Amino acid sequence: MHANIVLLPGDGIGPEVLAEGARVLTAVAEKFGHQFSMASFPIGGCAIDEFGTALPDQTLAAARDSQAILLGAVGGPKWDDPSAKTRPEAGLLKIRKELGLFANLRPISVLPELVQFSPLKPEIVNGVDILFFRELTGGLYFGESGTRPAKDGSGEESFSTMIYSTGEVERIVRLAAQAARKRRNKVTSVDKANVLEVSRLWRKTFERVMKSEFPDVTYENVLVDAAAMHLISKPKSFDVVVTENMFGDILTDEGSMLPGSMGLLPSASLGSSGPGLYEPIHGSAPDIAGQGIANPLATILAVAMLLRHSLQLETEAALVEAAVQKVLQAGHRTKDLAGNGPWVKTQAMGDLVIAALA
Numbered sequence: 001m002h003a004n005i006v007l008l009p010g011d012g013i014g015p016e017v018l019a020e021g022a023r024v025l026t027a028v029a030e031k032f033g034h035q036f037s038m039a040s041f042p043i044g045g046c047a048i049d050e051f052g053t054a055l056p057d058q059t060l061a062a063a064r065d066s067q068a069i070l071l072g073a074v075g076g077p078k079w080d081d082p083s084a085k086t087r088p089e090a091g092l093l094k095i096r097k098e099l100g101l102f103a104n105l106r107p108i109s110v111l112p113e114l115v116q117f118s119p120l121k122p123e124i125v126n127g128v129d130i131l132f133f134r135e136l137t138g139g140l141y142f143g144e145s146g147t148r149p150a151k152d153g154s155g156e157e158s159f160s161t162m163i164y165s166t167g168e169v170e171r172i173v174r175l176a177a178q179a180a181r182k183r184r185n186k187v188t189s190v191d192k193a194n195v196l197e198v199s200r201l202w203r204k205t206f207e208r209v210m211k212s213e214f215p216d217v218t219y220e221n222v223l224v225d226a227a228a229m230h231l232i233s234k235p236k237s238f239d240v241v242v243t244e245n246m247f248g249d250i251l252t253d254e255g256s257m258l259p260g261s262m263g264l265l266p267s268a269s270l271g272s273s274g275p276g277l278y279e280p281i282h283g284s285a286p287d288i289a290g291q292g293i294a295n296p297l298a299t300i301l302a303v304a305m306l307l308r309h310s311l312q313l314e315t316e317a318a319l320v321e322a323a324v325q326k327v328l329q330a331g332h333r334t335k336d337l338a339g340n341g342p343w344v345k346t347q348a349m350g351d352l353v354i355a356a357l358a
Helices: 014-032 045-051 057-064 088-098 112-117 166-181 197-213 224-233 245-255 297-309 314-329 346-356
Strands: 002-010 035-040 068-073 103-109 129-135 145-149 156-160 186-191 218-223 240-243 266-270 276-280
Touching: 002 014, 002 045, 002 057, 014 035, 014 068, 014 297, 014 314, 014 346, 045 088, 057 088, 068 297, 103 166, 103 245, 103 297, 112 314, 129 166, 129 245, 166 186, 166 197, 166 240, 186 197, 186 224, 186 245, 197 218, 218 224, 224 240, 224 245, 240 245, 266 297, 276 297, 297 314, 297 346, 314 346
Parallel strands: 002 035, 002 068, 068 276, 129 240, 186 218, 186 240
Antiparallel strands: 103 129, 103 266, 145 156, 266 276
16 A cells, blocks of 8 residues: 655654654565655744744645654753743644544553563553543633633733533544444543533533443443542553543553553544544653664554554554564663663664564
């Protein structure tokens, strides 16, 4: 097959880890006889420096015309001025909104080879396999917000509005339930229905969709504070978790610590149609940029998600995932996973994964 894939290296370690992801894509194409056309475009801080915006028009246009998008990371202290008109993260929010990428998928699993790196006891994390569905284009991050004179005359007051429609909840719940049918057949919805009106709509809609459309799938509602505790105390109780934007943002970052390193976790942002966007969940880590010590495995696993969800190449996706596991089983580690033991650099880890694809 032929596919047009847009590469968005971004800032910090983004270009380094993305380079390894692109190399794996090239290796997969050569092995299976595919043609992947890949071109890089600016996003984030580097785009602000060159174009004055975190998402230049040419980047968005190229993304629209692609079959899939692979992203590195954006941001860094250089662009943290709170008075700045635009920040690198604005590019991410805009591309998600413009492409209708309403569903963020974050798998969190703990490989047996890496159980010792988790901050939790092995008996708690061994066997953890959670798939988060985070609603990505609604809620507080996209509702009306602003700053105005405070009513009490003390200065200013700011507000952010959380808004969800029935349709927005329905579409993310359906994706989560469909995924659960291919896993362990359980969906947990996380909300704050005891306090928030918007969560009561979320829960009502979730229960209706599950009862009427997915009667074969087990479901439950968990309040967000309880979910945060259960992720630490009994993470194996979760299969598929679906939640709104801000709760999902926080809980998936908490969950990323279960394996002990954010360098192992990919994510996918999908819409009803058009290209999906794939990325590691870690940040740009400017403190280690340019040193060749970043872990590229999360980006390589994001490549597997890209192959599976946007290109429908399941065999190829499974091979990439198996290659990563084979490399880890052989004892190879990047610096973040090595402890006091030997470790390999970013490109060398990419070499090992590509060799394991053979």
